[in-house]
Amino acid sequence: MADPDDLLHQVADTFKLMSDASRLAILKLCLEGPASVGHIAETLDLSPSLVSHHLRLLRAARLVRSERRGRHVFYDAEDHHIRCIVADMLEHVAEEAGIDLERSAA
Amino acid sequence: MADPDDLLHQVADTFKLMSDASRLAILKLCLEGPASVGHIAETLDLSPSLVSHHLRLLRAARLVRSERRGRHVFYDAEDHHIRCIVADMLEHVAEEAGIDLERSAA
């Protein structure tokens, strides 16, 4: 991803994990409690392969943790900051809702 | 960027703005108070052109606001959620890296 020594890069890289709609949806689902790969794939209408790919990245950044139970592997959100971050960003976006993206100079 | 109707996509897109190290650094600088394009470029060692490109995106998502004063254009962070989001993410990354935030400049 990037320079592992640089804190700013690590922060940016972690934001990058939340910058994809599919991955963000997966993360949100894991915030609601442990969910298997298959369940996530079915719920979000994504291929199991894709979900697995995304979960691997999320786990690498410790945003989710995995636990195998039988044939299934359950993932749930690990860090307590994440919920706040997602909630804050939702509020931010909601506040500016209904605004055109292209605006000209001040 | 993406489907403007979908709130989740908007959230993801806003995270994407913070997922680039240069842009995140610019945003952090703007959180400390109004800064001109030239000042930002010099401080972060980036080309004015690049800074301007990034600021345009940040302004489109209302993460910063611009105000012209003479020949300079000053930008500062607009939304009150953003500071919390960046701070929370710093804590998250610091936790899993075992870094003491008090000692490394945030």
Next chain:
DNA sequence: GCGACATATGAACAACTATTCAACTATACG
């Protein structure tokens, strides 16, 4: 052992994005 199910993984490709460069607009001062 075998077969079915659940997840993981690697390669390949299309789509996207950060950065640079050059040209452009805007403001101030003589």
Next chain:
DNA sequence: CGTATAGTTGAATAGTTGTTCATATGTCGC
């Protein structure tokens, strides 16, 4: 007016990334 400073913008490009497909690994029941 012309010149200098400050910032913007569009095109081109090199690098990155999400997704798919095929294949592999792991687990349970027979």
